[in-house]
Amino acid sequence: MAWQFMRALVWDGKEDFRCETVSDPEIEDPREAIIKVTSCAICGSDLHLFHNFVPAMLPGDIMGHEMMGGVVEVGSGVNGHLKKGDRIVVPFTIICDESEQCKRGNFSVCETTNRKKALAEKMFGHAVTGLFGYTHLTGGHQGGQAEYLRVPFADRTQIKVPDNLTDEQVLFLGDLFPTDWQAAFQCDIEPTDTVAIWGCGPVGQMAICSAILLGAKQVVDIDRLSERPGMADAGGATTINFSEESVIERLNDLTGGKDPQKCIDAVGTESHVSLSMPDTGYDRAKQVMMLENDRPHVLREMIYVCRLAGVISIPGVYSGRVDKIPMGQTMNKGLTWRMGQTHVNRWTDDLLRRIEEGQTDPSLVITRTAALKNGPEMYKMFRDKQNCCITVVLKP
Numbered sequence: 510m511a512w513q514f515m516r517a518l519v520w521d522g523k524e525d526f527r528c529e530t531v532s533d534p535e536i537e538d539p540r541e542a543i544i545k546v547t548s549c550a551i552c553g554s555d556l557h558l559f560h561n562f563v564p565a566m567l568p569g570d571i572m573g574h575e576m577m578g579g580v581v582e583v584g585s586g587v588n589g590h591l592k593k594g595d596r597i598v599v600p601f602t603i604i605c606d607e608s609e610q611c612k613r614g615n616f617s618v619c620e621t622t623n624r625k626k627a628l629a630e631k632m633f634g635h636a637v638t639g640l641f642g643y644t645h646l647t648g649g650h651q652g653g654q655a656e657y658l659r660v661p662f663a664d665r666t667q668i669k670v671p672d673n674l675t676d677e678q679v680l681f682l683g684d685l686f687p688t689d690w691q692a693a694f695q696c697d698i699e700p701t702d703t704v705a706i707w708g709c710g711p712v713g714q715m716a717i718c719s720a721i722l723l724g725a726k727q728v729v730d731i732d733r734l735s736e737r738p739g740m741a742d743a744g745g746a747t748t749i750n751f752s753e754e755s756v757i758e759r760l761n762d763l764t765g766g767k768d769p770q771k772c773i774d775a776v777g778t779e780s781h782v783s784l785s786m787p788d789t790g791y792d793r794a795k796q797v798m799m800l801e802n803d804r805p806h807v808l809r810e811m812i813y814v815c816r817l818a819g820v821i822s823i824p825g826v827y828s829g830r831v832d833k834i835p836m837g838q839t840m841n842k843g844l845t846w847r848m849g850q851t852h853v854n855r856w857t858d859d860l861l862r863r864i865e866e867g868q869t870d871p872s873l874v875i876t877r878t879a880a881l882k883n884g885p886e887m888y889k890m891f892r893d894k895q896n897c898c899i900t901v902v903l904k905p
């Protein structure tokens with residue numbers, strides 16, 4: 510091996526991420542490969558770990574699930590699928606491509622790749638797929654905010670990318686781009702639809718492009734940070750600043766009194782807490798007392814405002830139990846709920862083609878590039894949305 514020890518961003522506890530020297534990864538199974546990471550990104554889902562809202566993280570866990578690089582070693586079972594020198598994006602969902610769910614394209618619930626099945630079954634009733642750099646409920650696989658990454662099931666868990674596209678153009682094929690695409694796709698958008706998107710982070714920004722590409726008549730994005738709606742506006746969405754105006758009234762106005770047919774939650778568990786949204790204070794108090802895991806204000810607002818027989822699409826991550834969800838409203842209005850971690854490889858051939866054809870450019874959400882060693886301060890900048898930060902790419 511050319512390397513012995515590497516640098517990696519490590520979870521040491523709540524709001525305590527460090528760039529540390531750790532042992533290099535080694536091949537443990539014939540279906541694995543090692544890549545030298547060339548670029549990795551910080552995702553909104555990493556923030557839930559940063560704040561310790563997701564159970565079953567352990568000190569020393571390596572962070573990161575959006576990464577790409579060059580193959581430096583392959584196990585004997587990967588031969589024929591990958592070779593040294595190949596350039597790949599690594600999907601954040603680890604897939605075997607053989608389980609019943611993989612065969613149906615439900616890659617984020619692959620039944621094979623979670624190494625901690627007993628723990629996951631206890632928590633979820635069934636073991637969901639293995640994820641990189643996430644909780645031990647999803648296998649405790651080490652992440653890619655590091656110089657090197659061991660890729661399990663590397664014969665399938667990979668997206669080969671052509672050399673004429675930059676890292677920045679293709680990196681988000683591993684998570685962000687398929688996530689917002691799936692969120693919009695599962696809305697079954699029709700040409701008469703208004704799609705309302707809560708959250709103008711990278712997922713919300715890219716969901717605007719996806720909803721427009723999928724033919725929505727009107728896209729409305731909701732957030733409160735002034736620079737984020739500004740960018741959403743430029744992306745083709747009408748924006749609502751929820752700290753300055755009533756989301757419900759404005760959506761009603763923008764749809765001629767009929768409200769949006771399709772609603773996307775690109776916020777998830779950490780909805781902003783504000784006196785003007787009293788239920789968020791209630792959720793926060795219950796969260797502190799460990800009586801509730803998540804702050805589902807956005808879900809309540811979407812259920813209320815969504816048009817009859819509409820679709821609620823939830824890419825935003827929730828970690829556990831939520832309270833005061835108005836099931837009576839959602840049942841009687843006949844709403845359809847679609848959600849889940851993203852089935853990354855279901856979408857990537859189509860999305861790579863769209864990038865190559867110039868239909869969209871995911872690199873537009875990158876507002877900062879920094880060295881891996883600056884990762885801990887970049888996490889804080891991304892969390893606090895300082896310097897108009899939308900998303901950060903780290904270079905190991």
Ligand SMILES: NC(=O)c1ccc[n+]([C@@H]2O[C@H](COP(=O)([O-])OP(=O)(O)OC[C@H]3O[C@@H](n4cnc5c(N)ncnc54)[C@H](O)[C@@H]3O)[C@@H](O)[C@H]2O)c1
Nearest residue numbers: 553554688708710711712776777780781824825826850851
């Ligand atoms: N399903 C998946 O596979 C998948 C993949 C990637 C990200 N995600 C999830 O998507 C969500 C968004 O990710 P991101 O990277 O864009 O995060 P982000 O933190 O950058 O953005 C979240 C945005 O939501 C806004 N917000 C907070 N409360 C709000 C409210 N009440 N109404 C409207 N906006 C509100 C914040 O101001 C922020 O701009 C996260 O929950 C993340 O975990 C899911």
Ligand SMILES: [Zn+2]
Nearest residue numbers: 552553554684
């Ligand atoms: Zn992610």
